[in-house]
Amino acid sequence: MTEYAIRITRLNYSYPDGTRALQEIDLDVRTGERVAIVGPSGAGKSTLLLHLNGVLTGSSPIKIANLNLERSNLQQIRSKVGLLFQDPNDQLFCPTVFEDIAFGPLNLGVPAEEIPARVNKALRECGLEQSIGSRSSHHLSLGERRRVSLAAVLAMEPAILGMDEPTSNLDPRNRKRLIELVSRLEVTLIVATHDLGFVLDVCSRTVVMDRGKIWADGDAQTILSDTRLMEEHGLEVPLPLKAETRP
């Protein structure tokens, strides 16, 4: 039997103003799989990610690691599913980096004396110095902030990691660093992104979303090199694949 990290069947979600953000979404993700969700802005990618840990709840139940996502087990599910938000300023809300990274583990009930070790481990995993802990997030560069946000999520030791546009606004060096970092992680990964180069480097499977629906689901290389499919959904075949298909 295959183990599923995420099972979503016929999920519908409308925003309070009536906009249908998700329509009949079916998505199964196996444990350890790396899945990219690509599609134009406003396709519902971020909305779908917010369903993974019950921040938003749609019409039908979602299964996370064989648990039905319900009110009663929200805390348990949130300890398994980490979400990296697009804007680190939304994610880093504490006065210092240390407090921000400690926030998740403390909520999970990790004893106070184990917290510094957890924080330092997460910082190390994200290639950050221990000394950054005492600084305020607003004194950091965007690249650092993004990595601190990731450290804040990893400190909770999630089994599933959802990321929303992890490479947006990063310069090439920081982008490359993030790709290396994410490739090393041993988690089930689900990434909403426009950065198709990132998808090629990191993900094996790609899902195309547009106007709240899933239009294609399969091998990343095959989907991303399908010129017609890509252009139909406001995307573009990434450069490395274009070079291969050139006559």
Next chain:
Amino acid sequence: MRHNFIDRYSSLDSPLHTLESRTKLLAFAILIVGVLSIPTDAEAIFFSYLFAAAVLMGISQIPLGYIMKRMVVLLPFIMLAAVAAPWKGYAGFGALAVRAVLCLILLILLTNTTRFAELLCGLRRFGFPQIVVINLGFLYRYLFVLMEEAMRMKQARDCRRVGRAPLTEELRILSSMLGTLLIRSFERAERMHSAMLSRGYSGDFPVVAPRRFSWHDIVFLAGTSAFVGATIWAR
């Protein structure tokens, strides 16, 4: 863009900086109560407080120019209060002004020798309501984000504007900018809340506080209490 105008020198390493935040909160509170209780005609006591403030400034290693600059920004507000109480006469006005200057120096010293995060920790361990401390923390964290957003909006406006518009038009633009800022903040707050929920927030905001008292704290606290006690006893 980086701003650190509130607590620019708070990460120095002077003896005053290394004290525990609770010590400083308590000691400065005692000093401020002392300042407020100086009788209007007790010149010697005023001078002794000025001397004490100067000593603290010296220990803190914060440049005098910076303290002066901060004071110039804040002083008009307090002077306004002094002017608003004309029945106190010249002596009353003078005493009020000196008290205001002393209190400001002390507060500037407190906020610039203690990192804001530690100040909040101190407040928390003194039993301040969690919700107040959390909101102060958010205020500090997002003040800078908000300022950046406002600055970017101002730049965008300046880029598209040639010459001066009539005053009514200026006001209209300004009010719509403020409105946009409000809506953006509101949306950010919602995203922040999602981020908090995602990391297991369930109403309680726990922190770890590794700092402990040392004998320096006891000496400092005893010193300030003795000083304030002496000035009260002397009159």
